[in-house]
Amino acid sequence: MESLYNYLLANYKENEPILSASLSISGISPTNMRQQLKKLTDSGKLKRFDSGVYYLPKKSIFKSGSPLAPEKVLECKYLREKDNRCGYLSGLMFFNQLGLTTQVPMQYEVVTNKATNEYRETSLAKSRVIVRRPKVPVTECNYKALQFLDMMKDVDIYSEITGIELQKRLYRYMDDSNLSITSLEPFFSYYPDRLYKNLVETRVIYNGILAQ
Numbered sequence: 245m246e247s248l249y250n251y252l253l254a255n256y257k258e259n260e261p262i263l264s265a266s267l268s269i270s271g272i273s274p275t276n277m278r279q280q281l282k283k284l285t286d287s288g289k290l291k292r293f294d295s296g297v298y299y300l301p302k303k304s305i306f307k308s309g310s311p312l313a314p315e316k317v318l319e320c321k322y323l324r325e326k327d328n329r330c331g332y333l334s335g336l337m338f339f340n341q342l343g344l345t346t347q348v349p350m351q352y353e354v355v356t357n358k359a360t361n362e363y364r365e366t367s368l369a370k371s372r373v374i375v376r377r378p379k380v381p382v383t384e385c386n387y388k389a390l391q392f393l394d395m396m397k398d399v400d401i402y403s404e405i406t407g408i409e410l411q412k413r414l415y416r417y418m419d420d421s422n423l424s425i426t427s428l429e430p431f432f433s434y435y436p437d438r439l440y441k442n443l444v445e446t447r448v449i450y451n452g453i454l455a456q
Contacts, residue, residue: 248272248280249289258302259312261320265296293317294369314352314371321368322356322375329384331356332391335374336402339395342417344403344410355394357382379434388421389428397439399446411447418448425449 251269256262264281272280281298284290291301293312302310323331335353339345351372359377366373378390396414403410418424425448432440443449 248277249284252290252300256300258300259310259316260299261293261312261317262298263296263321264298297321314368317368318352318354318373322354322358325358329382329387330358331382332387334376334391334394338391339402342395343413344399344405346404355382355390380431389423389431392418392421392423393428393431393435393439396442396448397435399442414446414448
């Protein structure tokens, strides 16, 4: 048990998700690994966030320690493969992050290369998670474009902001994310016709400064 604990201390930071499925240590079988993780959890050296997800607790003023943020687990489990980007957050959560809706979603939506089906529903702790397969493989270079286009496809449905104010926010996000019509155009064919309709109606398609 101590050898596993020392390994975790050497390879993980406090409050960093540890996925048991990704642990592979010479001399420790999967069955023995599960047993040792349980013992470390029972002793308080590890915390269990959800099935197969653990973390080294960060000390705080609270007896239970500082909790692990679900967003960290989502990133580790679905959005990154080691140091490589493989997914992105989508749906209402992204609309909320952009300030386009005041709704606080009760679920997460992720688009990830790790998805084995077009659509799957699962859970993370007490939260519902919708996992979707991407239209094209997600990379560090294209994920912001795909994330933006996913949002634009549904902007007429979920955005509480319209008109000039919506245009300004979309332009600002594109500018901050270094997105242009030229960089988005290669992905248009993967989306339904309403994407182009929304790009026209929000005047994003005419954003000449960013399209240069």
